Amino acid sequence: MAILKIKFNLQKRVKLAQGLWLLNWFCVLAGIVVFGMGLFLKIELRKRSEVMDNAESHLVPNSLILVGVLACTINCFGGKFCYDSLDPAKYARWKPFLKFYLGACLFFTCLTFLSVVLSFLMKIYMEDTLAKGLKSSMKYYRDTDTPGRCFMKKTIDQLQIEFHCCGNNGFRDWFEIQWISNRYLDFSSKEVKDRVKSNIDGKYLTDGVPFSCCNPASPRPCIQQQITNNSAHYSYEFQSEELNLWTRGCKEALLNYYTNMMQSMGALVLILWLLEVTVMVGIQYLRTALDSIANPEDPESDSEGWLMEKGLKETLKSLLESVKELGKFNQVATAEEVKKEEGTTVATVS
Missing domain, CATH: 1.20.900 (Dbl Homology Domain; Chain A)
Structure with a gap:
């Protein structure tokens, strides 16, 4: 039928x-x-x-x-x-x-x-x-001299600037990796030596982020080093400075x-x-x-x-x-x- x-x-x-x-x-x-x-x-x-x-x-x-x-x-x-x-x-x-x-x-x-x-x-x-x-x-951000990874820094910087983001889940992700190349570190400095020795993997870790994490809408110059140290900067409160960096992760x-x-x-x-x-x-x-x-x-x-x-x-x-x-x-x-x-x-x- x-x-x-x-x-x-x-x-x-x-x-x-x-x-x-x-x-x-x-x-x-x-x-x-x-x-x-x-x-x-x-x-x-x-x-x-x-x-x-x-x-x-x-x-x-x-x-x-x-x-x-x-x-x-x-x-x-x-x-x-x-x-x-x-x-x-x-x-x-x-x-x-x-x-x-x-x-x-x-x-x-x-x-x-x-x-x-x-x-x-x-x-x-x-x-x-x-x-x-x-x-x-992000781990290869510093390897600008390594073949195959020369443009990783440029790629991530452009990504963070274009999408107004920082890190994977947030800007704190940069605290867990060494994103500054050894060629730009002064190993004769006591501060650098102490930071390298304090890390079990011998990496130079800081509470800093690349410049591309900076929010241009911030009324003050971008603070990208010693971010969590309030005493290192004048009239600075880490918890309340929301405009300083992009808070959203790139993921x-x-x-x-x-x-x-x-x-x-x-x-x-x-x-x-x-x-x-x-x-x-x-x-x-x-x-x-x-x-x-x-x-x-x-x-x-x-x-x-x-x-x-x-x-x-x-x-x-x-x-x-x-x-x-x-x-x-x-x-x-x-x-x-x-x-x-x-x-x-x-x-x-x-």
Whole structure:
């Protein structure tokens, strides 16, 4: 028994075909936008790849690029089919490929929905990636003479200035690492020697931060050394000097930046998914309405369209059988090719 059956006359079929044609081209435009967003996100992630722990973050932009390309391809074919569907001669050429086309549409809608889910879940794995990447990058801040790490200082300084942040979780993270290179330390100084000896790893640790942590909105010159020592600076109270340094960590700043971006992209991809589902359902109705015309010789006669010809279980069962038959067909074709090759070999030897 057909599910969600609808009666169509010629006027309704024409309106459905025209509406689907327009909707397909809207999907093509949306696909171009999604492709552009995926490309933009990939560039943004590559710009800050030095402060990220792994390449898993590129899964989302790669999926968006793929969805954009497939949306343009599938909906171009869909628009062409809707344009040709009301011409019996042209529709006859399309008819053998429609089931495969609808199968491709179903696969594409599933892929698009998966991209939506990944877009909204990106924050979960981005948080760990940024935390590990930033922590590792900060350790190499001083290694401006080491090959492969020469530009790490510049990268982190630009990051802290651009995103108004300091450290990984906050400015106190700089107290736990030696961010000043040994080449700029006077080891003949008693203060330097005492600090190095007081640390079990022999590192020069201070309660100071790089200049890029300074907040330019502060009314006084930036205090970036002996930050926790109130007596070292005139009219200074460590706990109340909120404008002196950026208090937000760079992990939080970058996470908010990428999360807001991905939520906007995810919302647009969700709209594309809804459009694709509408197109797929509409094409199914148009196909069944054209196939069930009461009098094929009279294109103006009434017809019926439906979403599924049988129940859900029967439809899934027939779909599995079609896949199995396709596999058997490929096996038979392969066997025939082998026989032909053997026959050719025998004929050559003879």
